[in-house]
Amino acid sequence: MINRLFRKLGSFYVASGLGLLLWMTFFDANDLPTQIRNWWRLHQLEGEVQYYRTSIKTVQTEQREVLGSDRLREKFAREKYWMKKQGEDVFVIVDEHNEPLEK
Template sequence: MLQKILRKLGSFYVASGLGLLLWMTFFDANDLPTQIRNWWTLHELDGEAQYYRERIKTVKTEQREVLGNDRLREKFAREKYWMKKPGEDVFVIVDEHNEPLEK
């Protein structure tokens, strides 16, 4: 008699555990496909954050170079933003990587 009760309880716990595992894997708000999608999005956003950190470093370096010198400020505006005085043409000579020859 005791063995029948233990066998029924054991199958109840196994069935409950499998049901809970099935529910958590596919039907819960934090199911497995959602977790994989969230992980992939996090991975993409980390890559974007790294790109923007590098871009900020580049901009800060350019800012330090340009702010202290009027001549460099004018050169920077002409080369980077193609600014010119009225009636003037500006030519920037670039290498094969589209970088200006003068730094």
């Protein structure tokens, strides 16, 4: 009799445990697919953080160069933004894809 009671309780706990595991894996607010999506999004955002950090360093370096003097500021504007003085013509050489050769 005690043996049958333990078997019933054992199967009850196994079934309850499996039911709980199933519920937590697929139906809970923090289910497994949601956790995987969140992990993937976190991975993408960490990549973007790295990209923006390198971009910020590049911009800070350019800023230090440009703020040095008026001559450097003019050189930077001419090379980066193709600015020109009044009465001056600027020619940009492009490749077959209509993109400038110097970037």
